[in-house]
Amino acid sequence: MSTTPAQAGWRFKAPSVIPGFGLTLGFSLAYLTLIILIPLAGLLWRSASLGWADFWAIATDERTVKALEVSFGTAIVAALVNVVFGTIVAWILVRYRFPGRRIVDAMVDLPFALPTAVAGIALTTLYAPNGWIGQLLMPLGIKVAYTPLGIVIALIFIGLPFVVRTVQPIIEEIDKEVEEAAATLGANRWQTISRVLLPGLAPAIVTGFALAFARGVGEYGSVIFIAGNLPYVSEIAPLLIVIRLEEYDYAAATAIASIMLGLSFAMLLVINLIQSWSRKRYG
Amino acid sequence: MEVRVSNVRKEFATFPALHDVSLDIKSGELIALLGPSGSGKTTLLRLIAGLEEPTRGQIYFGDQDASHRSIQERNVGFVFQHYALFRHMTVADNIGFGLKVRPGATRPSKADIRRRATELLNLVQLPGLENRYPAQLSGGQRQRVALARAMAIEPKVLLLDEPFGALDAQVRRELRRWLREIHEATGHTTVFVTHDQEEALELADRVVVMSQGRIEQVGTADDVYDHPTSPFVYGFIGDSSTLPVKVENGQVWVSDRPIGLPITSGEPDGPATLYFRPHEVDLLDDCGGCIAGTVVASRRVAGTRRVELEIGGGRERVEIELPIEHAATQKSRIAFRPRRWKVFPTA
Ligand SMILES: Nc1ncnc2c1ncn2[C@@H]1O[C@H](COP(=O)(O)OP(=O)(O)O)[C@@H](O)[C@H]1O
Ligand SMILES: [Mg+2]
Numbered sequence: 001m002s003t004t005p006a007q008a009g010w011r012f013k014a015p016s017v018i019p020g021f022g023l024t025l026g027f028s029l030a031y032l033t034l035i036i037l038i039p040l041a042g043l044l045w046r047s048a049s050l051g052w053a054d055f056w057a058i059a060t061d062e063r064t065v066k067a068l069e070v071s072f073g074t075a076i077v078a079a080l081v082n083v084v085f086g087t088i089v090a091w092i093l094v095r096y097r098f099p100g101r102r103i104v105d106a107m108v109d110l111p112f113a114l115p116t117a118v119a120g121i122a123l124t125t126l127y128a129p130n131g132w133i134g135q136l137l138m139p140l141g142i143k144v145a146y147t148p149l150g151i152v153i154a155l156i157f158i159g160l161p162f163v164v165r166t167v168q169p170i171i172e173e174i175d176k177e178v179e180e181a182a183a184t185l186g187a188n189r190w191q192t193i194s195r196v197l198l199p200g201l202a203p204a205i206v207t208g209f210a211l212a213f214a215r216g217v218g219e220y221g222s223v224i225f226i227a228g229n230l231p232y233v234s235e236i237a238p239l240l241i242v243i244r245l246e247e248y249d250y251a252a253a254t255a256i257a258s259i260m261l262g263l264s265f266a267m268l269l270v271i272n273l274i275q276s277w278s279r280k281r282y283g
Numbered sequence: 284m285e286v287r288v289s290n291v292r293k294e295f296a297t298f299p300a301l302h303d304v305s306l307d308i309k310s311g312e313l314i315a316l317l318g319p320s321g322s323g324k325t326t327l328l329r330l331i332a333g334l335e336e337p338t339r340g341q342i343y344f345g346d347q348d349a350s351h352r353s354i355q356e357r358n359v360g361f362v363f364q365h366y367a368l369f370r371h372m373t374v375a376d377n378i379g380f381g382l383k384v385r386p387g388a389t390r391p392s393k394a395d396i397r398r399r400a401t402e403l404l405n406l407v408q409l410p411g412l413e414n415r416y417p418a419q420l421s422g423g424q425r426q427r428v429a430l431a432r433a434m435a436i437e438p439k440v441l442l443l444d445e446p447f448g449a450l451d452a453q454v455r456r457e458l459r460r461w462l463r464e465i466h467e468a469t470g471h472t473t474v475f476v477t478h479d480q481e482e483a484l485e486l487a488d489r490v491v492v493m494s495q496g497r498i499e500q501v502g503t504a505d506d507v508y509d510h511p512t513s514p515f516v517y518g519f520i521g522d523s524s525t526l527p528v529k530v531e532n533g534q535v536w537v538s539d540r541p542i543g544l545p546i547t548s549g550e551p552d553g554p555a556t557l558y559f560r561p562h563e564v565d566l567l568d569d570c571g572g573c574i575a576g577t578v579v580a581s582r583r584v585a586g587t588r589r590v591e592l593e594i595g596g597g598r599e600r601v602e603i604e605l606p607i608e609h610a611a612t613q614k615s616r617i618a619f620r621p622r623r624w625k626v627f628p629t630a
Binding site for chain 2: 175183184191
């Protein structure tokens with residue numbers, strides 16, 4: 001943009017006059033190294049011991065590829081669904097007063113708190129061909145349990161609070177006057193939502209998407225019950241890793257883990273870039 | 284466009300924010316709603332815009348009843364106290380918004396919208412800021428963009444809620460003159476809300492003084508300053524001093540003595556309150572029919588001296604303004620008579 005002063009290359013953001021920048025930066029780096037970087041480096045180290053040819057063989061093995069497809073595909077679909085419905089839920093919780101609102105509000109956090117296995121078993125019971133919901137869907141020819149669709153449902157359940165809780169505070173910040181301004185300028189409800197409100201929420205929605213997606217990719221406990229775990233069909237990558245571990249094939253396990261790590265990192269990086277771009281624009 | 288507010292009442296839950304308010308706004312007029320915080324100014328403005336529905340009464344645009352027309356249909360330009368700009372849009376997109384959301388048939392082309400935005404930016408004296416985002420503007424600039432955005436839709440009425448309320452004194456004064464110029468250039472019927480009397484008196488063709496959900500007086504700056512019709516207006520606009528008095532035999536009395544103010548406009552006998560401006564007094568040497576008191580406090584205020592006098596046995600205190608040369612030493616006795624004054628019966 002021509003009006004903003006040209007950035008003088010890349011540099012540290014000027015520390016504020018309040019002291020503590022050096023100390024806190026040092027601490028953060030040390031902490032992140034200890035908690036995140038060293039374990040991840042260990043992972044990469046292990047898989048590096050494999051040698052390139054073997055690594056490539058595992059990476060392109062059809063079962064690995066399928067498992068990765070299932071994991072990332074279902075996580076993306078579930079995160080997209082959550083973005084839509086999570087935003088609606090957050091909107092309703094902020095904007096409307098209705099009996100039981102506080103209960104609904106508290107319920108949103110349940111997937112955070114519930115042991116994932118419990119969630120998985122509950123969902124499986126509901127969606128199994130003889131379960132409450134499953135038997136309704138069966139005649140329609142829709143199979144949920146033991147298919148990727150089941151995985152998506154489990155991930156929607158797990159990921160919902162991430163979207164709601166990131167979008168909610170931003171909706172709370174929206175000044176009602178902004179909506180009123182749009183109305184006085186002649187915008188109807190739909191135009192106000194699509195042109196004024198949603199663009200303002202976009203950064204938060206992207207964050208919610210990233211969190212829900214990341215959680216979905218890594219999710220294990222709730223998925224393995226409902227997924228049925230058929231290789232090539234509904235087997236998720238984390239499960240494949242566990243299977244390899246149980247076979248004492250540590251090299252293969254770490255190789256798959258490294259691929260997941262790389263893909264996740266790439267996606268989160270892209271999402272972060274999108275966000276910093278939009279932040280720069282909207283200030 | 285003429286706007287007529289007719290016997291409008293507005294209740295929030297059961298709290299009445301406006302009682303039976305009527306007001307005629309002439310086409311092309313610049314009118315100020317002036318009153319203390321909570322007097323219902325914003326509520327009245329929002330009712331005209333259609334952002335609130337009246338509990339009772341009608342609002343006419345021209346001779347059409349607009350009371351139940353939607354906000355979108357009313358075509359009013361509303362400038363919010365805190366600007367309410369769309370922060371993810373550039374200045375040009377903010378200004379063009381009202382044109383962009385028009386239905387296809389009446390929507391100008393992209394290029395025309397852009398041109399109109401540039402024109403309006405020039406009008407509000409912010410040329411060249413088309414591509415800025417609101418976050419990159421100062422408060423005064425945002426306020427101007429908000430006004431340009433409201434004017435872009437060629438509104439029938441322009442409504443401004445405390446347009447300069449959030450700005451510092453210097454900028455306020457500048458924008459005041461600027462708003463007057465814009466109004467003269469465009470001729471929009473304009474209603475603005477303020478709690479700053481100086482702003483209202485200086486800027487508006489007519490001032491509507493409000494208090495506690497009622498209109499106290501409507502008039503030009505001279506009307507409301509020189510001929511207040513209620514104790515509230517006397518006290519709210521300009522400085523005023525008050526003294527409890529009695530009306531009897533066509534005279535105003537302070538503790539059993541007439542003070543030389545004959546009743547001319549038929550105020551009823553009985554207890555009353557005398558209102559006058561501290562600077563509109565004549566000092567007298569001898570006191571045959573005047574107000575006299577002893578100086579209990581004296582302050583230098585800019586070019587004048589303000590003294591507080593204790594009057595008579597009731598120990599009532601009034602403030603008057605004296606020339607600087609006047610010594611006004613403590614305990615000295617001063618006699619005066621208000622040049623311009625009014626008595627209102629004590630309720
Ligand atoms: N949405 C609302 N709900 C309840 N009370 C309100 C609402 N808006 C205004 N009021 C009340 O109505 C009165 C007038 O408010 P307002 O018109 O905002 O006054 P002003 O703009 O003169 O300061 C105030 O007592 C205020 O508390
Ligand atoms: Mg107000």
